Amino acid sequence: QVQVVQSGAEVRKPGASVKVSCKASGYSFSDYYIHWVRQAPGQGLEWMGVINPGGGSTSYAQKFQGRVTMTWDTSTSTVYMDLSSLRSDDTAVYYCARDTQRRSMGWLDTWGQGTLVAVSS
Amino acid sequence: ETVLTQSPPTLSLSPGDRATLSCRASQSVRSYLAWYQQKPGQAPRLLIYDASNRATGIPARFSGSGSGTDFTLTISSLEPEDFAVYYCQQRSDWTYSFGQGTTLEIK
Numbered sequence: 001q002v003q004v005v006q007s008g009a010e011v012r013k014p015g016a017s018v019k020v021s022c023k024a025s026g027y028s029f030s031d032y033y034i035h036w037v038r039q040a041p042g043q044g045l046e047w048m049g050v051i052n053p054g055g056g057s058t059s060y061a062q063k064f065q066g067r068v069t070m071t072w073d074t075s076t077s078t079v080y081m082d083l084s085s086l087r088s089d090d091t092a093v094y095y096c097a098r099d100t101q102r103r104s105m106g107w108l109d110t111w112g113q114g115t116l117v118a119v120s121s
Numbered sequence: 122e123t124v125l126t127q128s129p130p131t132l133s134l135s136p137g138d139r140a141t142l143s144c145r146a147s148q149s150v151r152s153y154l155a156w157y158q159q160k161p162g163q164a165p166r167l168l169i170y171d172a173s174n175r176a177t178g179i180p181a182r183f184s185g186s187g188s189g190t191d192f193t194l195t196i197s198s199l200e201p202e203d204f205a206v207y208y209c210q211q212r213s214d215w216t217y218s219f220g221q222g223t224t225l226e227i228k
Contacts, residue, residue: 021135030145030200035217037165037219044160044208044219044220044221044222045165045208045210045219045222046209046214046219047217047218047219050215050217059215059216061216061217061218062122062216087179095165100167100170100176105212105215106170106212107155107167107170107176107210107212108155108157108165108167109167109176109177111164111165111166112164113164114164
């Protein structure tokens with residue numbers, strides 16, 4: 001079945017960076033975009049960006065441009081989200097989610113389990 | 122950047138009631154709007170896409186309507202499992218954004 005499985009929880013100090021992985025299975029990896037969404041404790045959902053594993057193109061929310069990098073590894077069907085210059089308000093659960101549309105952008109229908117990133121000195 | 126505003130922030134209803142949730146966009150998003158449901162400790166679940174299409178496996182009591190800047194999610198008769206937080210999301214060009222959410226709570 002289609003699924004995306006994320007890496008485990010991380011703790012970082014302010015100013016550090018974190019890299020979260022999202023491993024896809026059950027479908028043709030290169031055919032579907034992967035999005036990243038985060039949710040701070042008790043807060044709403046925040047879209048961070050999207051990557052096309054089939055061609056490498058990316059789009060990042062303006063808020064994260066310059067701090068986020070999304071990459072992929074076709075050999076392991078894994079997408080990565082790297083966030084740098086971490087601050088305490090980056091503490092959140094980070095989700096990856098597969099797009100609904102093959103080779104295009106649609107909506108987010110297969111979600112990972114979430115990865116808690118805690119930023120604390 | 123398109124800003125989505127959801128109302129009300131909290132909706133208190135009873136099982137069997139009809140729920141009407143609103144989402145307003147700061148500029149037209151045509152029909153590029155989706156609704157998600159999120160329960161505590163869980164990832165969001167896609168309910169409605171392209172404003173009015175139910176996602177796979179979503180019960181018929183959920184329906185979406187609207188276009189341009191004003192959208193509505195309707196739950197015709199609330200079941201106990203429907204009490205959750207609901208988010209709208211828009212997409213335009215290569216960017217997406219979410220509304221702040223509406224909490225549907227048991228009255």
